[in-house]
Amino acid sequence: MSGLPGRVLVTGAAGAIGTSLRGTLLRKIVQVRLSDIRPVGQAAEHEEFVQADLTDLDQVRAAVRGMDAVVHLGGVADETNFAALKGANLEGVYNVFEACRLEGVPRVVNTSSNRITGFHPAGRTLDGLEAVRPDGLYGAAKAFGEAVASMYADRFGLDVVSVRIGSFEEQPSEPRHLHTWLSPSDASRLYEACLAAPAGIGHVTIYGVSRNTRSWWSQSPAASALGYRPEDDAEEFADRLQPYTEPYQGGQYTQYEYGGWAARPDADRIP
Template identity: 40%
Template sequence: MATDRTASRRIVLTGAAGGVGTMIRPLLAPLYPGLVLSDKATPAGLRADETFVAADLTRPDEVAAVVAGADAVIHLGGYSVEGPWDAILQANIVGCHTLFEAARQAGVRRVVFASSNHAVGFYPRARTIGPDVTVRPDSRYGVSKAFGEALGALYADKYGISVTCLRIGNVGPRPLDVRRLSIWVSPEDLVQLIAIGLDHPDIRYEILYGASDNAAAWWDNARARALGYRPTGRAEDHRAHAEAEQARIGPDPVGDRFQGGSFCSAEFDNDVARAGPAD
């Protein structure tokens, strides 16, 4: 894959102190020397070649200071689970807009946005979906990720920023249960997808799925593969562990039907037959 990567590029990683940021920082560092990290809290184990700039995503002046002079942003920052509406609104909607607008004003050329499988969580597990389906969020958190995808499209089309939205499944060393056998992504494969967003010359606006080479996948990730994605993680290698953990969890009559799992069943007050897209 042709790239425009150079050692002099200034790459910003928001949400650097979070769980995913902590997992991928050691993998990003050799690819993008001089990574600029940002979060409200200082990340543990700062490397000599990493720079930390504290910022609250809801404060435009702080975000502007983070992205000043940046060539690209990997935007992981925000509220990472379901929560009260005001918390989601401030961190993931107001904060996401603040980031994109600061990036535009600073002349940032590329943004990789950490979207989520929860933007499409109310699709049934029996259905394979691609990146072009209508969003079916399963939570307030999922709504905020659908908003981020739409905002990214606006900034790509109106302002010419190259935007890649990654609908991330579940990141970690191995799948945690049977649901995650379908949506798991290894940290190494996630970094490979981020690199496509940062480097591929043909990126204008893309939605790609953050998933490894999963035999039980619910998502068609052909577009990612067309851009050069070659996942090395295989969820099936961890099936025994996932099934053992699933036995501990037990059944979920609503969540087991839909791709979003427990995000769908939480606060659910509907006839399950009326949830999700009509057949």
């Protein structure tokens, strides 16, 4: 593992993961630039805030300028209709990578999602090398982001880690979390490993998950080489939760109506 970069931009810094990392990992970074379309609260001495709309390439270029790495967290965070997703989650991820190319920023930690493989069976162990089977438009948009990340690594030489985030929660609160939980402490360890990995890694996909006894996800050899060593285990909370019984890893996210955009065609017909 190499050292941490001195100057790091965090997009979507007002969200749950960004807010958590400000209290842990980002305290180790010399200069942190926080970016979002909404306020992020009081900036610490080593932080600055740059408001940027991910759909505006010029604004994104200004945000990434002078940085050594970008932690890309920004975007719509759950399933919704295509019109709501296409700006930040499609155009936005392209703008981040294009801005990094134009401004000479060599590393991106691209926040993807476990929802990219939600239609894999619940009993199958995944390592990031399997085919994507997104459980909705949100997951499909994340698959697009990973494809863009791979292309920018291969064609332009960026180092990119795409992190398929699990269920980021203070504690597991539903059966699925026994398999998917990512604790705040492990999130800090995860993003630190991604930022500190040596140059020349290309594009690597890693599952962002704690050391859960029942985890559905392992890491490929390339992902393991990044040095992420989770410590927390959802099993500590297993006595509070029922077993998971859904057929797919995505659970409720695989349901026909989830997200509200895909009502059944005959739903408004009168019997």
